[in-house]
Amino acid sequence: MTRFEADTPRERRKLFADAVVAHRNRGSAFLTIEADRNPDIDGEGPGPWIQFAEETFNMDVTDEELDRLKDLLSEFPDFRIDQLESPDEAEGTNIKITARSDANRLAGFADRVFQAVYDRDDDYNAWVCAI
Template identity: 50%
Template sequence: MTRFDAETTEERRALAEDAIAAHRERASPFLTLEAELPDNAGEDAVPPWVQLSDHTLNLDCTDAELDRLKSLLDSYGAFSVDELVRPEEAEGTNARVLARTDDERIAQFVEDVFRQVYEREADYRLWAAEV
């Protein structure tokens, strides 16, 4: 991999697909993709992220984000919630989504997660934070 960030829909999907391929090629434990925080984000803000390990996506959601994730899953038949964990010491829910599909479709789903679930603007920057 030679690039680690992208700002357009097509570039972000290509970056995610390349990062997934690199993750699988390296047999790394997981891949982390992060959306850059907007300039007006508070000091305590944490960038939204999606991790991939094998064919399981892992992401943290507020209640509203979880509702949007469940709605998004309605249009992705090869994806399903594997597990929802609500830790007592943290707000929100950790969602594990099983993806029974190819890397291109996973990359499309990741883009839709950032745009629809995390409500990122059309020009948000995506980072391959850990491959």
């Protein structure tokens, strides 16, 4: 892979799909995608991130984001929440979603998570930070 950043829906999905393929080909532990930080949404914290490993997405969400994620999953019936963990010291929930699919479908899901769950605009900027 030579590109690590994209800011249009088509380019982001291509980037994410390429990252999934690279992750699988390299047998890496996981891949991480991050989106721009939006101070109006994220406050002073970092922007949202998604990790993918083997057949599992991992992400942190607030209660409102969790509701939006559950709504989004109705568009991806072959994906399912396998684990919800809300430690007392954390302000949100860590979620693991099993997603057995091809790279393009996984990329489409990741892009929709940033938009539908994390409330990013259509032109948000995303990076593949680790493969």
